[in-house]
Amino acid sequence: MASKIASTKNVKNQTALLAAGHWLILSVAINVGFLLKLIHDGNLRIDWYGLHNGQDNGGHLSSYAAEPKPDGQIQNKYINLDHGDPTMYQSYWKQMGDRTDVVISGWQSVSYFSDTKTVCWFLEPGFANAVTRLHKLVGNAETGNRHIVVGTGSTQLFQAVLYALCPYDAPEPMSIVSAAPFYSSYPLITDCLKSGLYKWRGEVDDFNKEAPYIELVTSPNNPDGSIREAVFNGSGQILVHDVAYYWPQYTPISSRADHDIMLFTLSKSTGHAGMRLGWALVKDEAIAKKMVKFIEISSIGVSKDSQVRAAKIMDVINDSYEDSKTSNESKRFFDYAREEMAKRWSQLREVVNKGQAFSLPTLPVGECNFSHQTFATQPAFAWLKCEQVDDCESFLKKHKILTRGGVHFGSSKKYVRASLIGHEEDYNEFIRRLSLINSLESP
Amino acid sequence: MASKIASTKNVKNQTALLAAGHWLILSVAINVGFLLKLIHDGNLRIDWYGLHNGQDNGGHLSSYAAEPKPDGQIQNKYINLDHGDPTMYQSYWKQMGDRTDVVISGWQSVSYFSDTKTVCWFLEPGFANAVTRLHKLVGNAETGNRHIVVGTGSTQLFQAVLYALCPYDAPEPMSIVSAAPFYSSYPLITDCLKSGLYKWRGEVDDFNKEAPYIELVTSPNNPDGSIREAVFNGSGQILVHDVAYYWPQYTPISSRADHDIMLFTLSKSTGHAGMRLGWALVKDEAIAKKMVKFIEISSIGVSKDSQVRAAKIMDVINDSYEDSKTSNESKRFFDYAREEMAKRWSQLREVVNKGQAFSLPTLPVGECNFSHQTFATQPAFAWLKCEQVDDCESFLKKHKILTRGGVHFGSSKKYVRASLIGHEEDYNEFIRRLSLINSLESP
Known part of the structure; x- marks a missing residue:
């Protein structure tokens, strides 16, 4: 499960790793x-x-x-x-004019269901297709043999991951750790309901690393932009990769990220925060199913309207790189x-x-x-x-x-x-x- | 805080109340x-x-x-x-043709923010306006002196209400009760994360009614359609009214519901489940603010695209009743x-x-x-x-x-x-x- 983002010779990430260790103390x-x-x-x-x-x-x-x-x-x-x-x-x-316009009619978005043939039954097929195309275009993440789970922003997906990975009947809440500086919302989301399933531990180093724990690896990191790998390295390690910023406007794309659980968001890729859309790429079907279950319990799916719009916007980007004629225009x-x-x-x-x-x-x-x-x-x-x-x-x-x-x-x-x-x-x-x-x- | 839905002479609700008592035992x-x-x-x-x-x-x-x-x-x-x-x-x-169409451009829904002058900063003003108009038209809920909080379905709003009403530092989780038969999602949502803030108690009658507890009053009730009032009547009672089905296709509108916290959803009013939109009408500003805080932590707001579409659809309904010319057409x-x-x-x-x-x-x-x-x-x-x-x-x-x-x-x-x-x-x-x-x- 080692990070492949940081493993190429091109990216000189040692400064960043040293910095992470520094913060740890x-x-x-x-x-x-x-x-x-x-x-x-x-x-x-x-x-x-x-x-x-x-x-x-x-x-x-x-x-x-x-x-x-x-x-x-x-x-x-x-x-x-x-x-x-x-x-x-x-x-x-705005410069793109009406190229990204979508028209949605009143009879659309009536049903809860999008596609019952996939694990994520509220995932619009057009959105799934656009996500896969965009990753193939940019080369920033493996999409093969993975389930796409759509969420109300990657914020909801983060909660879905915690729900999916933490057993309901464990005697103690699972430790959630991340090296500082870590994304400020992680502790807030993790502890806001005082869940018995999981507990924020931040970057404390004295927990039982033999027992299962979840390490959040954000790369490039929010807030400091460092390129990261896991740092705790216990045998109980379960990694969740927040790769919200692994896009070519923020950092060189050195390889296709190939982790078990990867979280992306529209806010930081195409810049549409108001759509509240994120997606996870998940290898293990059982984990994907439990994430879907969480999103079902907590919001019975995700806005279809935003998925339809996001698909259009992503496909305009995809088309612009695939069609050389379009690319000359703007x-x-x-x-x-x-x-x-x-x-x-x-x-x-x-x-x-x-x-x-x-x-x-x-x-x-x-x-x-x-x-x-x-x-x-x-x-x-x-x-x-x-x-x-x-x-x-x-x-x-x-x-x-x-x-x-x-x-x-x-x-x-x-x-x-x-x-x-x-x-x-x-x-x-x-x-x-x-x-x-x-x-x-x-x- | 007594229910006014059920208090008019027109509605013969005694059968329903007797049935509720029966279930209780x-x-x-x-x-x-x-x-x-x-x-x-x-x-x-x-x-x-x-x-x-x-x-x-x-x-x-x-x-x-x-x-x-x-x-x-x-x-x-x-x-x-x-x-x-x-x-x-x-x-x-479908019969309405293009009257409910919306066109959304690529430069829309970029910001997280909708209206920072209101408590609910992610609430689209057009959606808020359409909701208020619709309630005034139908006469099913008081909207004056209330805050509108939009949610990813009333499902998210239910969680926001629990977060807002249950103190973080209480020694015991707050009891969440509702007379059976109750909406099957309530216990699942309440207990899915084993929260230390609240705990599902269903219709048990042996909890401390002097201490604060939350009673969910669903009227008309899901699943049985009964018209309900609170049944536990302890001095610690805090009522949350789920009025998702208080619309004139399901039940006679006998009066404007006038409760402290009322939850509505688009799924059961206009029938757009795929939009994942609900709204709460909340009297107390401090409670509304805490609900907004929960939605901020759990999903950083609610899809703007769905709010824009919902506003259009509600306004088509509003217009059709206000404009006699339209009403002759269909x-x-x-x-x-x-x-x-x-x-x-x-x-x-x-x-x-x-x-x-x-x-x-x-x-x-x-x-x-x-x-x-x-x-x-x-x-x-x-x-x-x-x-x-x-x-x-x-x-x-x-x-x-x-x-x-x-x-x-x-x-x-x-x-x-x-x-x-x-x-x-x-x-x-x-x-x-x-x-x-x-x-x-x-x-």
């Missing part, structure tokens, strides 16, 4: 207690609503709305980089997205390198089998370190930049995660403010 | 143990997939597919009435649906009354404030009792009729729940087979 003490407190207080962060209603926001948050603010207003506004809201992609889809999706991410990372590294206030992780460089370009991983988020203050999130908030503090990821307050995939206007303003801070903070 | 012993066993075995019923793969089904199940089978084939097929798949409505929506939705349910119930009662094999509950008659018609509740399900055999589900299965046995609803095996809202061809074949059984079983 540094942040274990702070974090478990802090996360438990967050959950107990009912303040589960990712406070999508609360920020808007806060006392000190000074008005509407620009990134909250899908539409950017008019020029001139933005300099007094809060820039919300807390969520990975992928509004960066909207302008691309930039193709992954080319656009990779170039846009490259531009943003170039701007970000430039401004960070100009001063002493911040630093960014070094990320591995590799050649991409899809684009045949050589580039460093350019994640959807910046894992920004404040070099001169202890509480980076609060510091940036004073400058009206909203980010998510490191403690939410099992790490230190010196770090924040900042989304880089919002509207261009917000991004430019973010860069302008970082530059301003650098000039103020310089010795 | 009769079935308590059988059921809790059985349900626990079902859950522990991992055989959570509602086996949407399993039936298809069964040994003895003799082929594809007719109701599984959205399209009916061609004539002549149906007599050898299994008729699947296990699920409340509302395919009955499909022919109506039958309006609730008139069509009420007449179709009346026709089906008339056929069902006729065939049941002709023999000794089956019986059906007597349901209350009332005048409907919406249609101004006087009629008896005509539920989406038949709560059918086998008078001459002990295991009604197995008996009907021999006749290739798939239903859900009474034990799943906390009741006896002599009962089954059979969906009456499937395709017309399946319904007619169901009636034909009941007639055949009656003729075979007659003394």
Whole structure:
């Protein structure tokens, strides 16, 4: 079950692995207690609503709305980089005009059922087909001999995986672990209902590794973009690979990921967060069936409308690469997205390198089998370190930049995660403010 | 918090309330143990997939597919009435042609956010508006001074309610109760993750009624169509009203339901189960916020595409009643649906009354404030009792009729729940087979 993403020579991932080990020691003490407190207080962060209603926001948050603010207003506004809201992609889809339009009639989406011949009876065949085509095109995941399970975002699929892997009659909840910094939603989702089936343990190292436990391997990692493999290596290890960001706009595609359970999401591939669609590629039929059972119990399936739309959008991408005529008309999706991410990372590294206030992780460089370009991983988020203050999130908030503090990821307050995939206007303003801070903070 | 649905003189609900009391005594012993066993075995019923793969089904199940089978084939097929798949409505929506079509472009549904000015930041304003209009039109629920929370079906909203009402730091899980027969999914959803926040207790009467507990009041009730009020009446009572079937095709609308927490679903109102959309009307802002938090943690919102489509469909219904010109062109939705349910119930009662094999509950008659018609509740399900055999589900299965046995609803095996809202061809074949059984079983 070893990760194949990271196993090629092209990707220089050793820096990232060393960093993971570093965190393992540094942040274990702070974090478990802090996360438990967050959950107990009912303040589960990712406070999508609360920020808007806060006392000190000074008005509407620009990134909250899908539409950017008019020029001139933005300099007094809060820039919300807390969520990975992928509004960066909207302008691309607008350029595509009516090519991605779908018409859905009133008599559609009446039945619960999509295809009773497959394990996932609520999976629309057109969506399954588009997913398979897209993976074949990009070369980022094996789809052969696998079941596709569709979910209401990869968030629901993560819960479905926990349900599927944790026996109902076990004497103790199964340990769920992941090396810090880990995706901040994992502990919240795992512990929000105080399940007797599983329990968040974060990156503690003192659990029984002979007994079954689940390790979440996120690669490229959210929040820091590192390329990862499993780190706990116990004999009870069950791996779940969150490969939401293993797309050619974020990282070189070095090989087809070939893990037992892989989670993908539309939000970070085509940028359609509002559809709430994710999919899992699952080798073991019994596990796929239990995941389907969970989605049946918790929501009796997944929106057909979103599956129909997602299929259309994915197939427009597939067609654009397969049909050379189309490709001459306009930039193709992954080319656009990779170039846009490259531009943003170039701007970000430039401004960070100009001063002493911040630093960014070094990320591995590799050649991409899809684009045949050589580039460093350019994640959807910046894992920004404040070099001169202890509480980076609060510091940036004073400058009206909203980010998510490191403690939410099992790490230190010196770090924040900042989304880089919002509207261009917000991004430019973010860069302008970082530059301003650098000039103020310089010795 | 007393139910106002049942409080008018028009609705003769005493039969139903007596029946509820009867069940309270009769079935308590059988059921809790059985349900626990079902859950522990991992055989959570509602086996949407399993039936298809069964040994003895003799082929594809007719109701599984959205399209009916061609004539002549149906007599050898299994008729699947296990699920409340509302395919009955499909022919109506086909008749409406392109009036309910929606066109959705590729640049839509990019952001997670819909409207950050409301508590439910993922609620599409058009959907909220259509819901409010529809309730005002039908007169089945108060919408003033309430928050609308949208969910991935009312199934997700039920979980959101449990999360919102059960304190995280309570020493014991909160008791979740409901008088039998209760909706079979409630115990499965409640106990599937062995939550420490809440625990299914069904209709046991020996819990501490002074401490907070949640009673689910489903009215009209699933599975038996009875009109209900709360029955446990302890001082710790917190009521959640599932009013999924409080629509004028199923029961006379006697007053605007005015409860603290009310759950609705599109599946049973307009018949669009595949959209996976439900909504809650919630008085208390703090509860609404916690429900929103749950949906944020468990799926980061709800499909925008389905909300956009649902708004269109609801508004076509709203317009048809408000615009007299439209109404002359074709039958309006609730008139069509009420007449179709009346026709089906008339056929069902006729065939049941002709023999000794089956019986059906007597349901209350009332005048409907919406249609101004006087009629008896005509539920989406038949709560059918086998008078001459002990295991009604197995008996009907021999006749290739798939239903859900009474034990799943906390009741006896002599009962089954059979969906009456499937395709017309399946319904007619169901009636034909009941007639055949009656003729075979007659003394």
